[in-house]
Amino acid sequence: MFFVFCIFILPITVLVILLLSTRQKTDSESPPADPTEVCAFCQKDFPMNQLLEKEVGTYGRVYCFCRECIEKLYNEFKNQQTQKQENK
Numbered sequence: 001m002f003f004v005f006c007i008f009i010l011p012i013t014v015l016v017i018l019l020l021s022t023r024q025k026t027d028s029e030s031p032p033a034d035p036t037e038v039c040a041f042c043q044k045d046f047p048m049n050q051l052l053e054k055e056v057g058t059y060g061r062v063y064c065f066c067r068e069c070i071e072k073l074y075n076e077f078k079n080q081q082t083q084k085q086e087n088k
């Protein structure tokens with residue numbers, strides 16, 4: 001019985017989540033006044049002035065990174081460095 005429940009409920013929840021996410025996307029696209037871009041790391045929408053644009057790789061693809069993700073990366077890097085120093 002639980003198995004049947006899972007088979008029916010799982011696709012429905014996935015569908016609902018997909019529908020909701022597409023609806024949010026069309027909603028955020030409708031006001032063209034403030035240009036927003038998706039952060040390449042957390043996939044959240046941010047206004048362009050809150051993002052850092054960086055050309056990545058040889059193909060010149062431009063990725064946007066939000067302040068939160070940059071700080072997270074910086075802290076991760078710092079922790080990694082201190083861990084390496086402690087191990088030596």
Ligand SMILES: [Zn+2]
Nearest residue numbers: 039042066069
């Ligand atoms: Zn981010």
